Amino acid sequence: MRPEYLKVPLPSGENYVRIRETLKVRTLHTVCEEARCPNIAECWGAGTATFMVMGGNCSRGCRFCSVTHGGMQPLDPLEPKKVAESVRIMGLDYIVITSVDRDDLEDQGAGHFAAVVKAVKDMNVRVEVLIPDFRGNHELVERVVSSGPDVVAHNIETVRRLTPGVRDGRAGYDQSLSVLREIKERHRAMITKSSLMLGLGETDSEVIEALHDLKDASVDIVTIGQYLRPSRKQLEVVEYCPVERFKRLEAIAYEMGFSFVASGPLVRTSYRAAEAWSKRRLENV
Numbered sequence: 001m002r003p004e005y006l007k008v009p010l011p012s013g014e015n016y017v018r019i020r021e022t023l024k025v026r027t028l029h030t031v032c033e034e035a036r037c038p039n040i041a042e043c044w045g046a047g048t049a050t051f052m053v054m055g056g057n058c059s060r061g062c063r064f065c066s067v068t069h070g071g072m073q074p075l076d077p078l079e080p081k082k083v084a085e086s087v088r089i090m091g092l093d094y095i096v097i098t099s100v101d102r103d104d105l106e107d108q109g110a111g112h113f114a115a116v117v118k119a120v121k122d123m124n125v126r127v128e129v130l131i132p133d134f135r136g137n138h139e140l141v142e143r144v145v146s147s148g149p150d151v152v153a154h155n156i157e158t159v160r161r162l163t164p165g166v167r168d169g170r171a172g173y174d175q176s177l178s179v180l181r182e183i184k185e186r187h188r189a190m191i192t193k194s195s196l197m198l199g200l201g202e203t204d205s206e207v208i209e210a211l212h213d214l215k216d217a218s219v220d221i222v223t224i225g226q227y228l229r230p231s232r233k234q235l236e237v238v239e240y241c242p243v244e245r246f247k248r249l250e251a252i253a254y255e256m257g258f259s260f261v262a263s264g265p266l267v268r269t270s271y272r273a274a275e276a277w278s279k280r281r282l283e284n285v
């Protein structure tokens with residue numbers, strides 16, 4: 001049974017309703033809804049959202065994820081414009097853009113993703129992108145990174161040992177690390193970020209090894225949250241981790257030298273994204 005600290009209020013409020021309506025009218029997707037994020041009330045209530053582009057169906061089938069697998073649809077050429085318009089209407093100044101994986105497309109959607117970022121950047125908005133691995137194709141990754149985001153995130157999701165049973169077979173622990181490493185090698189000033197879920201059966205020493213691997217790949221920001229099973233179709237939760245475990249790992253990550261760490265049961269990749277960006281920027285000035 002889920003512990004009390006994981007129970008969150010149902011989303012409501014003026015900002016929440018306005019954002020939901022804006023997205024619905026433009027047939028846009030957010031990861032907040034698709035992934036049933038527990039922070040939706042807090043984030044939408046505060047007027048921030050994470051856009052999920054390239055459709056609502058994913059070509060992959062990670063075993064923790066509730067996004068619909070398969071049934072791929074053509075890309076919407078108007079999506080860059082629709083996202084930019086929605087950002088303007090919502091009055092946002094920091095947004096996160098993520099996507100489903102599009103292994104079905106020749107460029108795996110890299111060109112479309114970059115077009116969305118450019119459309120939003122034209123409006124003087126800070127943009128964080130949470131990108132797929134593009135099957136480790138650095139030129140496709142580069143297409144998105146060179147479109148001008150302020151932060152580039154790519155998630156390793158879990159520790160090395162559990163990766164094959166948790167993520168889709170086309171993903172890989174080392175492949176993800178190599179994506180993160182290459183971004184930093186090509187763009188020394190780019191802020192990079194990655195996230196891990198706890199509660200899938202990993203040990204503390206495996207999590208610490210993963211943090212070391214991320215540090216070796218020069219990642220700046222790390223977030224650690226509790227895996228919550230979206231429905232009975234996904235992997236079972238092995239453990240609801242106590243808050244103290246998150247706090248202990250947060251302290252260890254800071255000791256390793258990460259610029260910003262968010263670690264707690266309800267933390268998700270985009271949690272306090274603008275705050276993490278400002279902190280890293282301040283360190284650079």
Ligand code: SF4
Nearest residue numbers: 058060062065067101
């Ligand atoms: S790549 Fe995996 S985690 Fe990402 S949307 Fe597709 S199935 Fe979900």
